[in-house]
Structure formats: structure tokens, C-alpha cells
Amino acid sequence: MTPTLPADHRELISDLSGIVSDYPYADPESTLAVLAGDAAEALGREATPQGGRERTGYTILLHATCWYVSARIFSKSLFASYTRVLEGFRAQLDRASCTCPAGAHPAELDSEYEVEAGVSMLTETGRAAFAEDYGLDPEESAVFDCEGFLAGLADEALDRLHEAHQELFGGIDVSHLDAQFVRDDGRIDVVAMQEAISRSWEDNTGPVALWSARRWLTGQVRDEERIGVFLCLWMGIAQSYGGLPPSYARDLAAALATIDLDVTCEHRQHPWSTADSTVQSRYRAVVHLYAPDDHPETPVPAELSARELWECPVHYARLAQEALKDLQGWRTMRGGDDEDWED
Ligand SMILES: [Zn+2]
Ligand SMILES: [Zn+2]
Ligand SMILES: [Zn+2]
Structure with missing residues (x-):
């Protein structure tokens, strides 16, 4: 038998x-x-x-x-x-x-x-x-x-x-990215960050998001760089579809926690709502914002392109809320205990 x-x-x-x-x-x-x-x-x-x-x-x-x-x-x-x-x-x-x-x-x-x-x-x-x-x-x-x-x-x-x-x-070291993303004059090269994210085959979304978060948390961001760095952080999170591990998520969450979510404004619409539908249009919106001569096309219409709208606290709050939702989704998808995701 x-x-x-x-x-x-x-x-x-x-x-x-x-x-x-x-x-x-x-x-x-x-x-x-x-x-x-x-x-x-x-x-x-x-x-x-x-x-x-x-x-x-x-x-x-x-x-x-x-x-x-x-x-x-x-x-x-x-x-x-x-x-x-x-x-x-x-x-x-x-x-x-x-x-x-x-x-x-x-x-x-x-x-x-x-x-x-x-x-x-x-x-x-x-x-x-x-x-x-x-x-x-x-x-x-x-x-x-x-x-x-x-x-x-x-x-x-x-x-x-x-x-x-x-x-x-553990701790992830992304300091090697300084050489790629910080120019000689100390300004941040947002276009280089966007190009790194767009080379999806290099798996850059996590490292770029983490680098942005650390820069943000240490206050090494000039006023005119804030929205660019924040959008690189946001895209790094939104485009990490499989979820990033706690070694990344801890600092990403800390950076998002600096954004005041309890804010209001009079604006009917903010620029990102016209850009965030595809990975390609996100990229075009950000590189246009920082290098309009090299990248003349943007999905953001002229009436929404005022810097004041980009910088509106409600704009940041919406972005942060969406990113926080993604982070929560990673926990559900990947499991682990809540402590595993915190320090
Ligand atoms: Zn043997
Ligand atoms: Zn607003
Ligand atoms: Zn969205």
C-alpha cells in the first residue's frame, strides 16, 4: 500500500x-x-x-x-x-x-x-x-x-x-546621497532627487524618502526647498508600493509628524491635486517647479501655480495625511507588532 x-x-x-x-x-x-x-x-x-x-x-x-x-x-x-x-x-x-x-x-x-x-x-x-x-x-x-x-x-x-x-x-545610512543631492553652494538639487526617484529600477524610493525626512528633521532645508523636499518625501512613500520596513518608516513618520494637520484655508484647490494622478505627472510638476526652463511642461495649470498655493499649510496637511495613511497600510500589509515600528 x-x-x-x-x-x-x-x-x-x-x-x-x-x-x-x-x-x-x-x-x-x-x-x-x-x-x-x-x-x-x-x-x-x-x-x-x-x-x-x-x-x-x-x-x-x-x-x-x-x-x-x-x-x-x-x-x-x-x-x-x-x-x-x-x-x-x-x-x-x-x-x-x-x-x-x-x-x-x-x-x-x-x-x-x-x-x-x-x-x-x-x-x-x-x-x-x-x-x-x-x-x-x-x-x-x-x-x-x-x-x-x-x-x-x-x-x-x-x-x-x-x-x-x-x-x-536597524539604522540605514543614506549619507552617501549628500554628494548626489547637495550642490557645491549648499542648495538641495530637487531635480536630481526627482531623477533618482524616477529611476525605479534602482529601488531609490526608500532611500530618497529617508534622506528627505532626515534633512527635514534636522532643519537643513531652505524655505524655497521645503515643498520640493517634502514632495520627494511624499513620492518616496506613495511610490513604495510594497511598503518600507521600520528602519525607514520611523524617520518618515517623524518627519510627517512635524506637519500641523489641524489647519484651514480659503483656497478652493491646491496644486498637487492636479499633479498626483500618475507617477509621470508628479515628476513633471516637481521638476518644472525647480527648473522651469529645462522642463517647460507641467500638469499644474497656471491659476494654481502660485507659490503661495504650493506653500499653503492645508496643502502640506493633505499631503501628510495621505502619506500617514500609506504608512499605516504598510503595517497592516507587513504585520509585526506596533513596537516593531517605533523606536
Ligand atoms: Zn553529509
Ligand atoms: Zn490653501
Ligand atoms: Zn492624492
Whole structure:
């Protein structure tokens, strides 16, 4: 009789496959938190044969899913659980015990295959089913339990998590942008900032937004540069569709918090409302404002182009409100606890 996986393990394979292929249908944050929790329990069963099977299965599964924790979910507690369990397994694994012939360890595994292998390794039945499905002989199956192989996976996953933790929650240095955005006379080159944002393939929106926010917060912005820098901040936020991590969002939120939202004016309309419909028209509106000779076309009609309208406190308040809504959306999209998003 063909061995089959228990139903809950079949479901786990399909949930985790969705996550590693970046099309999750189960909630990724809670699914992966449960996975890390189950793995932590298995840590204590290392001395038993079942504990050994689980160590193999969970090490493979944490390795397969760690990229998602590193890139898609901004949760410090999930990072901490992953790191703790992986370090726990790693401490039990002796790389030197490996006696496999060179090249015997499975390498460059496709992550959906890794998910299937990992879940299958958790139980004896799963192992039998997996060996049959992939036509593995006993030697090929045994390699999955090799401590050298598993230690390699754990190390790789831990390195990845460590690096990502800094990128998501640590301090991001954008001071190299001074050289690109500050002219010799100390004035800010808003056109250069806009051009950087428009090179979307370079992933500049986050760094430009952060640079703008820091400049804003330290008061290194002249009066005539204020709206330009603020719009670069705004566009950096509005055009970071996947959401930026807390390492960015903290300073962006602080800069937005300097704007008074409780303001009124007599104006019927403000300039940005005629510019913000597309990425292209935003760009044209801002570069025209700072270099009208080089960029004669703008979506902003003449009757709305008075500097007084650009500088109106209500204009700033509307922009800030929209950007704050985006920041809130990132939290919902990426998860994590509220503290993870604050200092
Ligand atoms: Zn080995
Ligand atoms: Zn106004
Ligand atoms: Zn808008």
C-alpha cells in the first residue's frame, strides 16, 4: 500500500508552498509563527528517534521559509523565534560528523521541493511517501539527516536573518546621497532627487524618502526647498508600493509628524491635486517647479501655480495625511507588532 501523509501535513505543505512561492493564501505571519513554535517544541525531543526526524524536517522548513521572514514580514518576534530555534538546532549539529561523499548533499533546492521534503521528513510515513514519490533509494534518503547538510542549512538561514534584521529594523545610512543631492553652494538639487526617484529600477524610493525626512528633521532645508523636499518625501512613500520596513518608516513618520494637520484655508484647490494622478505627472510638476526652463511642461495649470498655493499649510496637511495613511497600510500589509515600528 502506498504510504500517505496525514491530512494536516498535506495542508501544511500547501500553506507553506504558497508562502515560499510568494502567493500565500494562509496568513503568512501566523502560519510561520506556528511553524517556529512547533519547531521549538521539537528541539526538546532531540534524544528520541522522532525528535531526530523532526530536527531534520524543521531545519529544512525554516531554511525554506526564512527568505519570506527576511523580506516580506516585518516582525521582530518572528525573527526572534526563527533565530532561537535555528540556533538551538545548530548547537545540536556536528558538521564534522558528515561522512557523505563529495557532492552528496542536496544543493540549490527549489523551495517548494524543500517544503515538501521538510514536511515529509517530520514523520516516518511522510519519509516513506517522499522516497516513493521521488524514487529515492535509502542512501539518498539518509542524506537529509546528515548533520553536515543540516548545519549548512541552519548557518545559511541564520546569516540571512541576521543581515535582514539590520536592514529591516536597524539604522540605514543614506549619507552617501549628500554628494548626489547637495550642490557645491549648499542648495538641495530637487531635480536630481526627482531623477533618482524616477529611476525605479534602482529601488531609490526608500532611500530618497529617508534622506528627505532626515534633512527635514534636522532643519537643513531652505524655505524655497521645503515643498520640493517634502514632495520627494511624499513620492518616496506613495511610490513604495510594497511598503518600507521600520528602519525607514520611523524617520518618515517623524518627519510627517512635524506637519500641523489641524489647519484651514480659503483656497478652493491646491496644486498637487492636479499633479498626483500618475507617477509621470508628479515628476513633471516637481521638476518644472525647480527648473522651469529645462522642463517647460507641467500638469499644474497656471491659476494654481502660485507659490503661495504650493506653500499653503492645508496643502502640506493633505499631503501628510495621505502619506500617514500609506504608512499605516504598510503595517497592516507587513504585520509585526506596533513596537516593531517605533523606536
Ligand atoms: Zn553529509
Ligand atoms: Zn490653501
Ligand atoms: Zn492624492
